[in-house]
Amino acid sequence: QVQLQESGPGLVKPSQTLSLICTVAGGSITSGDYYWTWFRQPPGRGLEWIGYIYDNETTSYNPSLKSRVIMSVDTSKNQFSLKLSSVTAADTAVYYCTREVAGVVPGATVNWFDPWGQGTLVIVSS
Amino acid sequence: DIQMTQSPSPLSASVGDRVTISCRTSQSISPYLNWYQQKPGKAPKLLIYAASHLQSGVPSRFSGSGSGTDFTLTISSLQPEDFATYYCQQSYSSPRTFGQGTKVEIK
Numbered sequence: 001q002v003q004l005q006e007s008g009p010g011l012v013k014p015s016q017t018l019s020l021i022c023t024v025a026g027g028s029i030t031s032g033d034y035y036w037t038w039f040r041q042p043p044g045r046g047l048e049w050i051g052y053i054y055d056n057e058t059t060s061y062n063p064s065l066k067s068r069v070i071m072s073v074d075t076s077k078n079q080f081s082l083k084l085s086s087v088t089a090a091d092t093a094v095y096y097c098t099r100e101v102a103g104v105v106p107g108a109t110v111n112w113f114d115p116w117g118q119g120t121l122v123i124v125s126s
Numbered sequence: 127d128i129q130m131t132q133s134p135s136p137l138s139a140s141v142g143d144r145v146t147i148s149c150r151t152s153q154s155i156s157p158y159l160n161w162y163q164q165k166p167g168k169a170p171k172l173l174i175y176a177a178s179h180l181q182s183g184v185p186s187r188f189s190g191s192g193s194g195t196d197f198t199l200t201i202s203s204l205q206p207e208d209f210a211t212y213y214c215q216q217s218y219s220s221p222r223t224f225g226q227g228t229k230v231e232i233k
Contacts, residue, residue, distance in 0.1 A: 049221045062221045085220060103175065108176065110175060111158070112215075113160070113170070
């Protein structure tokens with residue numbers, strides 16, 4: 001059973017770059033047809049899709065964050081990563097990594113997110 | 127972006143109640159609608175995918191229905207462990223978007 005685990009600094013100074021890693025256990029990051037995805041959730045608020053990396057190099061980012069986001073994969077370590085530059089207090093959130101899965105139901109191929117990492121809180125403050 | 131609007135929020139209920147949560151989308155997305163449960167300090171957990179398909183391991187008291195722009199999550203008999211926040215999510219188009227959440231509280 002695949003499990004995901006986020007890691008990285010819990011405190012980042014304003015204007016610096018937030019860097020997080022998601023380690024995939026119980027399966028290879030290169031097997032299957034998955035979109036390795038990052039979300040965030042500011043305290044007390046809803047979930048925001050940050051983007052995904054697919055097939056080790058194809059990326060798609062939320063337009064609201066696109067200019068500041070870079071995602072990459074390290075197949076040797078079975079990890080994928082998120083870098084968010086020029087952070088401000090508005091970037092304070094719990095960051096989750098997850099996997100977008102495709103499945104077939106009658107009449108359609110549909111996608112959902114499963115499993116999820118446990119999340120890591122990143123605070124942007126000086 | 128597709129807008130997702132959930133109601134009610136919050137929802138007060140008692141153990142044993144039948145609970146219904148609604149999700150309305152800004153455009154037709156059938157059947158690209160999923161439901162998640164989130165407990166405080168925990169990650170979201172997939173309950174229902176493709177509007178009505180129960181994820182493996184999820185209790186059968188959870189069910190989903192709907193089509194077009196109107197979807198519903200039903201808990202047939204609320205259990206103590208079901209007090210949580212529930213989110214709908216669309217996978218029809220990018221960026222993927224979630225509803226604002228419905229917190230199910232103890233009445």
